[in-house]
Amino acid sequence: MTLEGKVAIVTGSSRGIGKAIAKAFAVEGAKVLINYASNDEAAKKIKEELVSMGCTVEIFKASVEKESEVKALFEQVDTLFGRIDILVNNAGITRDALILRMTESQWDEVIDVNLKAAFLCSKEAAKRMIKQKSGRIINISSVIGQIGNPGQANYSASKSGLFGLTKSLAKELGSRGILVNSIAPGYIVTDMTSGLSDEIRNKLLSSIALGRLGTPEDVAEVALWLANSANYVTGQIISVNGGMF
Numbered sequence: 001m002t003l004e005g006k007v008a009i010v011t012g013s014s015r016g017i018g019k020a021i022a023k024a025f026a027v028e029g030a031k032v033l034i035n036y037a038s039n040d041e042a043a044k045k046i047k048e049e050l051v052s053m054g055c056t057v058e059i060f061k062a063s064v065e066k067e068s069e070v071k072a073l074f075e076q077v078d079t080l081f082g083r084i085d086i087l088v089n090n091a092g093i094t095r096d097a098l099i100l101r102m103t104e105s106q107w108d109e110v111i112d113v114n115l116k117a118a119f120l121c122s123k124e125a126a127k128r129m130i131k132q133k134s135g136r137i138i139n140i141s142s143v144i145g146q147i148g149n150p151g152q153a154n155y156s157a158s159k160s161g162l163f164g165l166t167k168s169l170a171k172e173l174g175s176r177g178i179l180v181n182s183i184a185p186g187y188i189v190t191d192m193t194s195g196l197s198d199e200i201r202n203k204l205l206s207s208i209a210l211g212r213l214g215t216p217e218d219v220a221e222v223a224l225w226l227a228n229s230a231n232y233v234t235g236q237i238i239s240v241n242g243g244m245f
């Protein structure tokens with residue numbers, strides 16, 4: 001098991017891509033703290049599933065855009081596992097609207113959860129990883145941060161912002177043995193994309209070289225590579241989009 005002895009926090013990992021990443025890490029022997037914002041049932045279910053497979057996982061509810069809750073999340077990992085080797089900044093939301101209709105709160109909510117939270121969590125992780133002289137931070141961005149999308153100016157800006165955060169932290173923390181990378185998934189089958197109409201889905205499919213939407217596991221296997229090997233990769237954006245961009 002390649003992550004034996006390692007400890008990971010995956011934000012927003014009660015469902016979707018985060019859940020697949022938490023599972024991939026736990027199955028490889030990592031102790032994983034599963035974070036979520038509100039859905040207690042989903043979090044309990046993934047914990048039960050992984051514990052029944054012999055994995056070591058715990059759940060912790062925290063809204064990662066709030067500094068006090070992020071501090072509590074990291075205090076919990078200190079108490080439970082005594083270290084942190086891998087942070088995946090995965091929690092994300094959409095609040096879509098065309099620019100003329102987009103409200104200030106739609107803008108702020110998306111920037112806070114998708115970008116500010118990654119800053120807050122990376123800061124807490126870096127404090128601990130610098131002492132350990134090792135660590136991996138993986139920011140889950142999006143193809144929309146690379147190409148833009150009508151109706152998603154807030155989401156696209158937050159995801160492009162993660163690229164700047166990734167590249168700056170890679171330069172700032174590289175000398176301390178901490179590698180920071182970003183994954184830019186294309187369209188992945190999760191609750192976030194379940195509302196796509198057939199028309200949009202078919203249009204999308206025609207723009208994807210592999211002719212299918214991605215699965216959470218497609219993203220998780222790249223996260224696993226960045227977490228447990230990829231020793232000379234930092235400050236990079238890894239596209240996982242089936243050849244869409």
Ligand code: NAP
Nearest residue numbers: 012014015016017036037038039063064091092188190192
């Ligand atoms: P999802 O199925 O909607 O799941 C979102 C997860 O984030 C849930 O576990 C949710 O917990 C948690 N969450 C939401 N707000 C949070 C907060 N404030 N604090 C802590 N946790 C919070 O999303 P997904 O599709 O798996 O997306 C995961 C990430 O990949 C996001 O950053 C998304 O932008 C990115 N991404 C997704 C796609 C795609 O096509 N799906 C493509 C590119 C990038 P609760 O259930 O408790 O609310």
